[in-house]
Amino acid sequence: MVEHRIGYLIKGVQQAIRHRMDxxxxxxxxxxxxxxxxxALERSDQMSNAEMARACFVTPQTMQQLVKGLECEEWIERCSHPEHGRIxxxxxxxxxxxxxxxxxxxxxxxxEIMIEGLSQPARERLAADLKLCLNNLIQ
Structure with a gap:
């Protein structure tokens, strides 16, 4: 049954959390x-648009539009590198x-709502298992 497949459940969780976050x-x-x-910028302000796009699971073109919107809101600023003007x-x-x-x-x-009812060890195990799954797929 499809509703018991791990990938299906992960996709369902992803959709639900995305809807709540939106x-x-x-x-x-x-x-x-x-x-x-x-x-992503909070973690590193040295990222290129392409690196930010990969970190955010969007295309470079989409990231360019996101950056423009963030700049219009004045949530980010962009300036030339002091030593390398092209950067x-x-x-x-x-x-x-x-x-x-x-x-x-x-x-x-x-x-917190999503993991309600899970003990601390279960939460840590879930995080570790999901990291392992992710690493298995991106290698």
Whole structure:
């Protein structure tokens, strides 16, 4: 039965969490994809658009549009590298960090709902198992 297949269940969870995130992040005038991009920049402001696209599971063209939207909201700023003028650096602004902090709280609450009823060891095992599954598929 298809509803017992692991891939099907993972896709169902992904769809459900995406729907919840879209609904909650909308209150911050933020899309789930924009949240992913801001989160990627929070981890490293040295990423190229292509690296950000891979980290956010979107195409480089989509990332370019996301970056433009984030720039219009003044959540990020882009400037030339001080030593290498052809390299464009993208950084979070203070308002970008503020909206990201609010978004993290919303997303953490959604994740808590998702794993409600799981003990701490079960949560850790789930995270480890999902990481293993991901690594198995990307190698």
């Amino acid at each position: 609904n909650e992040l909308r209150h911050l005038n933020l899309s789930t994809s924009q949240y992913a991009a801001l989160s 464009i650096q993208t950084r979070l602004t203070a308002s970008g960090r503020a909206v990201l902090d609010q978004a993290h709280c919303l997303v953490e609450a959604i994740e």
